[in-house]
Amino acid sequence: MANMIQARGLVKRFGKVTALDGLDLDVPEGSVLGLLGPNGAGKTTAVKILTTLLTADAGQAMVAGIDVREDPQGVRGKIGLSGQFAAVDEYLTGYENLRMVGRLYRLSAKEAGVRARELLERFGLDDAADRPSKTYSGGMRRRLDLAGALVANPPVLVLDEPTTGLDPRSRQQMWDVIEELVSGGTTLLLTTQYLEEADMLADDIIVIDHGRAIAQGTSDELKSQFGQERIDVVVADAHDAAAAARIVNTVAFGTVTVKDRSISAAISGDGASHLVEVGKAILDARISILDLGMRRPTLDDVFLTLTGETVSDSEDVA
Amino acid sequence: MNAPRVLIDGWVVAQRNLIKIKRVPEILVFVLISPIMFVVLFAYVFGGAIDAGPGLNYREFLIAGIFAQTVVFGATFTGASLAEDMQKGFIDRFRSLPMSRSAVLVGRTGSDIVYNVISLVVMALTGLLVGWRARGSFLDSVSAFLLLIVFAYAISWVMAYIGLIVPSVDVINNASFMVIMPLTFVSNAFVPLETFPSALQTFAEWNPVSTVTQAVRELFGNVPDGFVAPDAWSLQHPVVYTLIWVGIIVIVFVPLSVRQYVRASAK
Ligand SMILES: Nc1ncnc2c1ncn2[C@@H]1O[C@H](COP(=O)(O)OP(=O)(O)O)[C@@H](O)[C@H]1O
Ligand SMILES: [Mg+2]
Numbered sequence: 001m002a003n004m005i006q007a008r009g010l011v012k013r014f015g016k017v018t019a020l021d022g023l024d025l026d027v028p029e030g031s032v033l034g035l036l037g038p039n040g041a042g043k044t045t046a047v048k049i050l051t052t053l054l055t056a057d058a059g060q061a062m063v064a065g066i067d068v069r070e071d072p073q074g075v076r077g078k079i080g081l082s083g084q085f086a087a088v089d090e091y092l093t094g095y096e097n098l099r100m101v102g103r104l105y106r107l108s109a110k111e112a113g114v115r116a117r118e119l120l121e122r123f124g125l126d127d128a129a130d131r132p133s134k135t136y137s138g139g140m141r142r143r144l145d146l147a148g149a150l151v152a153n154p155p156v157l158v159l160d161e162p163t164t165g166l167d168p169r170s171r172q173q174m175w176d177v178i179e180e181l182v183s184g185g186t187t188l189l190l191t192t193q194y195l196e197e198a199d200m201l202a203d204d205i206i207v208i209d210h211g212r213a214i215a216q217g218t219s220d221e222l223k224s225q226f227g228q229e230r231i232d233v234v235v236a237d238a239h240d241a242a243a244a245a246r247i248v249n250t251v252a253f254g255t256v257t258v259k260d261r262s263i264s265a266a267i268s269g270d271g272a273s274h275l276v277e278v279g280k281a282i283l284d285a286r287i288s289i290l291d292l293g294m295r296r297p298t299l300d301d302v303f304l305t306l307t308g309e310t311v312s313d314s315e316d317v318a
Numbered sequence: 319m320n321a322p323r324v325l326i327d328g329w330v331v332a333q334r335n336l337i338k339i340k341r342v343p344e345i346l347v348f349v350l351i352s353p354i355m356f357v358v359l360f361a362y363v364f365g366g367a368i369d370a371g372p373g374l375n376y377r378e379f380l381i382a383g384i385f386a387q388t389v390v391f392g393a394t395f396t397g398a399s400l401a402e403d404m405q406k407g408f409i410d411r412f413r414s415l416p417m418s419r420s421a422v423l424v425g426r427t428g429s430d431i432v433y434n435v436i437s438l439v440v441m442a443l444t445g446l447l448v449g450w451r452a453r454g455s456f457l458d459s460v461s462a463f464l465l466l467i468v469f470a471y472a473i474s475w476v477m478a479y480i481g482l483i484v485p486s487v488d489v490i491n492n493a494s495f496m497v498i499m500p501l502t503f504v505s506n507a508f509v510p511l512e513t514f515p516s517a518l519q520t521f522a523e524w525n526p527v528s529t530v531t532q533a534v535r536e537l538f539g540n541v542p543d544g545f546v547a548p549d550a551w552s553l554q555h556p557v558v559y560t561l562i563w564v565g566i567i568v569i570v571f572v573p574l575s576v577r578q579y580v581r582a583s584a585k
Pocket of ligand 1 (some may be wrong): 014015018019038039040041042043044045046125173
């Protein structure tokens, strides 16, 4: 499968800050690449270079087979971008926003109008279509912005942190919309700070920090390499802690830590069935518990393993 | 980049700006309040102390200056709007589209003409209220307004450039006032040139705000009895001199602003 996005050795400096330090990436046609990294890692810079908003100091990038440096206007005809901050005009209605973008993609006035209505309906914004977008919630604005990126049905879509700052419900809605797009075969480059999001949406993930890729693979590969799911148990009576720890140990990967009434251990393989197993064993042993849960690895865990520093340490450096 | 494309895209962008004026008329109110305050302040507070020349009421003298000041101040709207669009990532969205590279600026400065026309109408009405009258021919008055609009258009491009280079919206007003204040106050807009010390007087004579004011003043017939144009060539040919400035500004600032637009990117 041909790469719809391909970058080699991208370097970008802003004064003393090296925002990108030799980044490579490949996004095969019809697949989703998640660019995962903390604030300041260089995600937006990479997005801007690939969407022709910035030129790299070094390196090469091709989008839909077109060199971004040599024919930026050609690239612009092939991409849809939804930037980190929703670029919708708050005084225009949803309809007017999308119609304007359609016109600028060179649709006729009529086509642009029809396309705008179509997208508003698809994104559940038809009720709000003729209201100034100032009245929209954060989630609605984000969806309107995404709709703007889709006006011309571009073969390549680039979304920069599409769910940052959204409440859980809006985030879920956004994920549904993106999943639907992806199942339709769009090639997508997505940046995010949430491992969970990359896990859910991306085929491949590149973890970046300080402008460099520090890990790469499918979500499962990354998790099994860099962060395990954990089981946490809190027993009601500290006397039961040792017994509970023995139970947890049967599914643990590595050591079981016990602290007062809390027992915690990394697990490998199918986390959910391990959780059920442990729960059942605890019930059988008649140990009363306050809490039992599974914790999925976060970007923090992956980071901790990869760099030995936590995400906020890394941000401080950036 | 062929001409029709710039115009089509520019028109789409201009429509967006015009919708905004319609939805948020407060924008106009705030920007118009200051010139109206200037009319009142100069006409009634300082007016008594300023001698406009034999047979000429100061208020009559003043209005041409206020017209010039209004369009120059109004041009800051161009810069502020672009700075805001940039800060909100709107310029990035435009820049990621396969549209003409100069359309955002052409559309912005174009729609700001409408804005200038509205403010000139309001200022003319305010002028009429305080006793100003156009004493020239109808054609002269039309020419005066056209010259003001053409001049405003050129200044809009200067402000567009400033709007694109400032790091944030907060700075734009200070940045543009640094340009505007000396231009409007060291000019004949509010006081006759003879009142300036000689060094400033030379600057004021060649200041395009003075010449546009002078041109408009003459076209409206708001000059004292037995009026003789000053020695400076600029003031003897105020229309031509002003248009030369318009030409220079357009030739310099259109390409400069477009280049800045192509490079600029929201933080
Ligand atoms: N226009 C700019 N000027 C100066 N520094 C910048 C600019 N844009 C980004 N940076 C710096 O480059 C680094 C990467 O930023 P960015 O790509 O925005 O990261 P991310 O999107 O992953 O949060 C950061 O240290 C940031 O401060
Ligand atoms: Mg970012």
